[in-house]
Amino acid sequence: MDLKFIQIGAGPANILGEAVWIIIGLITIFAGIKNLLDKENPSRIGTAVFWCSFGVVCAFGTWLPAKVSGALVIVMCMPPIFKRVKVGKTNAPTKEYTKSQYAKIGMKIFIPALTVAVCSLLFALFTNISSMVGVTVGVIISMLILRAYSPDNKPKVFLEGSERFLSMMGPLCMLPQLLGALGGIFTAAGVGEVIAGIVENVVPKGNVNLGIIVFAIGMVLFTMIMGNAFAAITVITVGIGGPFVLAYGADPVVIGMLALTCGYCGTLCTPMAANFNIVPVAILNMKDRWGVIKNQVVVAGIMLVVQICYMIIFK
Known part of the structure; x- marks a missing residue:
């Protein structure tokens, strides 16, 4: 039964x-211009080049020639490589103001x-529109709610707040797109x-259990390299899951879901998943840069063992 009751043309x-x-x-682009005009930013030009290049590709990449977009991506990567993307003046609210608002x-x-x-959930379940659009609609509604909470929450506050969090994340925010x-x-x-x-030299043909173990571990390792399980599963399924597990009659629903x-x-174990493991460090101003990953490694190991056992039992 199709749950989507709002169908919108492609x-x-x-x-x-x-x-x-x-x-x-x-x-x-606003973040780039703001930093370019910010005399307190020790690297105004590099920071502006990074954010403006990133913004042009995001906003107009659909209409730009592929070579132009590629050139902008190269330009965008130069300032981070030479460590010329810095945080300028921030307009963070004071602790006293935060406490009074709370x-x-x-x-x-x-x-x-x-x-x-x-x-986001409603758009994913009941429409054929991208959940990213749902997130955007949710953000707009949330802005209206916050405006109702306090007249201080003007559009300028939301815009400057967006720039502040972008600057806190820095070049790491481009990793998901590049890794995808x-x-x-x-x-x-x-x-x-x-x-x-x-893998053919390691896993005997027909040994599905060993194939499952290699498939699962391969997913972990390749995701650590890619920083994205969705990017990894296509490659690893073609290379390991298909020929060494699914080809011998394993349930694709169980295997695919758990892989x-x-x-x-x-x-959970890689800095390449920056939006999960590195960005929180920056936002929370943690002293240990690897603190998030260190607290997740043991959990990841336990989960991996359980999932491998589940796949072997219910394959």
Whole structure:
């Protein structure tokens, strides 16, 4: 039974998705211009080049020639390589202001955050529109709720707050897009077939249990390299899962579902999954840069063993 009751044509749905990327790009360009004009930023030009290049690719990449987008990506990567992306002046609220606002709002402060999650879920379940559009709609509704909470929450506050969090994350925010593209490149380049040739010398044909173990561990290792389980599963399924597990009658639903969660175990253990493991360090100003990963490694190991056992039992 199809749960989606709001069907929108591919054209309008794509337009909404492009509109979201334009909004993201414009905010990113704003971050570049703000830092360029910020005399307190020790590397104004490098920071502006990075954020503006990133913003142009996000906002207008659909219409730019591929070579132009590629050139902008190269330009974008130069400032981070030479460590010329810095944080300038921030407009963070004071602790006193934060405490006074919490005294007025209380636990209702969580309603805007839940609104974003609920909108994303509703769009994913009941429409054929990207959940990213749902997140954007949720953010807009949350902004209206926050505005109702306090007249201090003007559009300028949201815009400067977006720039502040972008600056806190820095160049790490471009990793998800680059790693996702890398997964497509690996698949097109035939990396899966190369992996299959290597594994063929280790896993005897027909030994499904050993194939499952290698498949699961391969998902973990490749996700640690890629930083993204979705990018890894295509390559590893072509190279290991298909020829050494699924080809011998294993249930593709069980194997596919759990292979992906095995990849998530790798996500818990890698700095390449920057939005999960490095960005929180920056936002929370943690002293130990590897603190998040250190606290997740043991959990990841336990989860991996359990999932391998589950796949072997229910294959």
